[in-house]
Amino acid sequence: MRKPKFETPDLTSENIEKIAALFPNCITEMLDEEHSTPEKKVYKRAVNFELLKQMLSPDVVDGDEAYEFTWVGKKAAIVEANKPIRKTLRPCVAESKDWDTTENLYIEGDNLEVLKLLQESYLGKVKMIYIDPPYNTGNDFIYADDFKMESEEWKVESGEWSEEGDRLFKNTDTNGRFHSDWCSMIYSRLLLARNLLTEDGVIFISIDDNEQENLKKMCSEVFGEDNFIAQVVWERAFAPINLKKHFSESHDYILCCAKNLNAAVCNGLPRNAEANDRYNNPDNDPRGPWTSGDLSVGPRVESKVYEIISPSGRTILPPSGYCWRLDQKTFEKYKMENRIWFGESGDNVPRIKRFLADVKQGITPMTIWKYSDVGHSQDATKRLKDLFDGKAYFDYPKPVALIMRALLLYSSKDSIILDFFSGSATTAHAVMQVNAEDGGHRKFIMVQLPEPCDEASEAYKAGYKNICEIGKERIRRAGEKILKEQLANNNSTLNSPNSKLDIGFRVLKLDSTNMKDVYYAPCDYNQDFLHQLESNIKDDRTDLDLLFGCLIDWGLPLSLPYKSEQLGGCTVHTYNDGDLIACFDANVPESVVKEIAQRKPLRAVFRDSGFASSPEKINVFEIFKLYMPEDAGDISKCVRVI
Numbered sequence: 001m002r003k004p005k006f007e008t009p010d011l012t013s014e015n016i017e018k019i020a021a022l023f024p025n026c027i028t029e030m031l032d033e034e035h036s037t038p039e040k041k042v043y044k045r046a047v048n049f050e051l052l053k054q055m056l057s058p059d060v061v062d063g064d065e066a067y068e069f070t071w072v073g074k075k076a077a078i079v080e081a082n083k084p085i086r087k088t089l090r091p092c093v094a095e096s097k098d099w100d101t102t103e104n105l106y107i108e109g110d111n112l113e114v115l116k117l118l119q120e121s122y123l124g125k126v127k128m129i130y131i132d133p134p135y136n137t138g139n140d141f142i143y144a145d146d147f148k149m150e151s152e153e154w155k156v157e158s159g160e161w162s163e164e165g166d167r168l169f170k171n172t173d174t175n176g177r178f179h180s181d182w183c184s185m186i187y188s189r190l191l192l193a194r195n196l197l198t199e200d201g202v203i204f205i206s207i208d209d210n211e212q213e214n215l216k217k218m219c220s221e222v223f224g225e226d227n228f229i230a231q232v233v234w235e236r237a238f239a240p241i242n243l244k245k246h247f248s249e250s251h252d253y254i255l256c257c258a259k260n261l262n263a264a265v266c267n268g269l270p271r272n273a274e275a276n277d278r279y280n281n282p283d284n285d286p287r288g289p290w291t292s293g294d295l296s297v298g299p300r301v302e303s304k305v306y307e308i309i310s311p312s313g314r315t316i317l318p319p320s321g322y323c324w325r326l327d328q329k330t331f332e333k334y335k336m337e338n339r340i341w342f343g344e345s346g347d348n349v350p351r352i353k354r355f356l357a358d359v360k361q362g363i364t365p366m367t368i369w370k371y372s373d374v375g376h377s378q379d380a381t382k383r384l385k386d387l388f389d390g391k392a393y394f395d396y397p398k399p400v401a402l403i404m405r406a407l408l409l410y411s412s413k414d415s416i417i418l419d420f421f422s423g424s425a426t427t428a429h430a431v432m433q434v435n436a437e438d439g440g441h442r443k444f445i446m447v448q449l450p451e452p453c454d455e456a457s458e459a460y461k462a463g464y465k466n467i468c469e470i471g472k473e474r475i476r477r478a479g480e481k482i483l484k485e486q487l488a489n490n491n492s493t494l495n496s497p498n499s500k501l502d503i504g505f506r507v508l509k510l511d512s513t514n515m516k517d518v519y520y521a522p523c524d525y526n527q528d529f530l531h532q533l534e535s536n537i538k539d540d541r542t543d544l545d546l547l548f549g550c551l552i553d554w555g556l557p558l559s560l561p562y563k564s565e566q567l568g569g570c571t572v573h574t575y576n577d578g579d580l581i582a583c584f585d586a587n588v589p590e591s592v593v594k595e596i597a598q599r600k601p602l603r604a605v606f607r608d609s610g611f612a613s614s615p616e617k618i619n620v621f622e623i624f625k626l627y628m629p630e631d632a633g634d635i636s637k638c639v640r641v642i
Contacts, residue, residue: 024224069217081188089508098504109510111420115192120555127415129203200263229256268362292351311346375399403430413440422448425471479503597627
């Protein structure tokens with residue numbers, strides 16, 4: 001029973017908790033003078049208001065920064081993460097696989113901008129994120145974000161030079177900007193990625209020693225120190241490189257954080273055959289296979305020392321210095337329930353039966369992942385070569401088994417999995433493989449910058465102009481291989497739980513907005529404003545471009561089914577059975593508008609040029625008022641003219 005406090009709630013602490021939930025990177029510590037003593041200092045949570053102001057401002061906020069992990073350009077990275085963009089995702093059906101039926105996405109473009117576009121459609125919907133960002137080895141960092149500074153500007157901000165040109169202290173690029181640029185790049189992306197995670201979602205990040213220390217500090221800010229799960233050591237190599245001067249690195253790290261550790265659930269690793277083989281059922285117990293455990297335990301407790309009479313009549317006492325694990329009353333209960341085993345002869349020392357059905361089915365994972373369990377770099381390269389007729393095309397790809405382990409630990413069968421440093425698309429491969437093995441329906445979202453392939457590379461010579469082309473082809477080949485293996489294992493039957501394995505993907509490409517320079521935000525549209533509108537859609541945009549632009553604008557998932565049909569001479573697109581109905585034709589007759597309104601879609605959109613005059617556009621809203629339910633609310637919020 002909880003005792004009353006006889007005091008009002010600590011509203012300050014409650015408010016700090018609310019801020020921490022929204023902006024964990026703004027929480028710091030300060031000395032609690034009230035509860036501290038000369039012998040022991042006590043600290044309490046506090047708000048870094050300077051950083052909070054930065055999170056809530058579209059501009060760089062000047063001022064001293066509190067104790068925190070910082071670098072040149074951090075404030076600008078926060079601004080960059082929060083800055084709006086005028087971009088869209090354009091569908092590319094020709095480069096997709098199973099466009100009409102797949103729920104997987106492959107998105108080409110700068111991942112910072114793509115993450116911004118996904119904020120509404122996938123806010124709080126991604127169960128697991130795995131990323132393998134550039135390790136910042138000096139030649140793999142190619143992201144040129146807007147927050148990067150010119151050299152002279154950096155020298156001033158870093159303190160190397162004063163504005164008057166006076167030298168302050170020596171600092172090389174290696175010690176400063178080299179790491180700062182990488183930190184800024186990953187920090188802004190982590191801020192956006194956190195928003196996409198479900199409350200019980202987790203993120204896995206591969207990294208090596210170059211930026212491991214900095215990454216962990218950034219994750220503590222973005223996700224909160226309390227949400228740190230583990231730093232896994234992956235044994236990526238098994239043989240030393242003797243040319244190394246000091247040590248031959250044999251491992252990488254995988255950092256794992258939760259959005260909310262209290263909500264996150266670890267599934268554990270599947271029990272292997274070896275673990276289950278220890279269980280059998282020699283007495284045909286209806287509760288199933290069991291193993292036995294020692295009934296005696298030390299040190300000796302006199303109350304648990306008593307005689308036990310075996311079925312054969314033998315009197316048994318615990319060994320010297322030991323006692324029985326159970327008190328006598330509990331022992332008799334266990335004996336009546338057939339939970340005590342005296343051996344087949346009934347004359348052995350008693351043991352406790354432990355049933356396989358009562359054992360935790362998931363094995364708690366350890367923080368060292370051996371190559372024998374999850375693969376190594378050389379094996380990953382070999383398997384990639386097997387898919388591409390002896391050509392790897394990628395340096396240091398991750399093993400499929402490595403990502404499969406992460407999926408098994410923290411995803412469920414219907415989870416959305418995101419990788420916004422897709423690279424060779426190993427994550428997509430792993431998702432399809434896990435689904436094939438456990439009958440799951442996990443969906444993947446891959447995001448990759450279309451980095452050009454070196455013209456001297458084997459990939460370029462084979463016809464792959466950029467990394468995305470290799471990644472998409474890897475998904476195609478891996479999916480077909482998995483499907484072939486699955487059908488073979490199921491004796492070619494199509495009635496198995498995995499027969500609907502999704503090995504397709506919709507390709508979307510980042511591009512400039514569908515709108516011309518004249519642009520109005522959705523909140524600007526109302527009936528009084530309609531007469532001022534002009535056709536502002538770019539000439540090269542198709543109906544499908546406009547449809548997916550509306551999905552992003554309205555925050556709808558991009559992987560749901562849709563159909564197109566002819567209605568009164570117009571093409572009408574229905575997304576997910578009425579989540580959105582769109583008609584982008586010119587000269588849309590009133591009869592078509594009425595037919596769409598009668599279907600009572602949640603949202604409807606028309607093209608501005610579809611109506612000859614402002615009165616006709618106003619009439620669209622009046623028609624929808626007529627047919628929409630009374631509780632539909634403000635029609636202008638669910639019906640738009642673009």
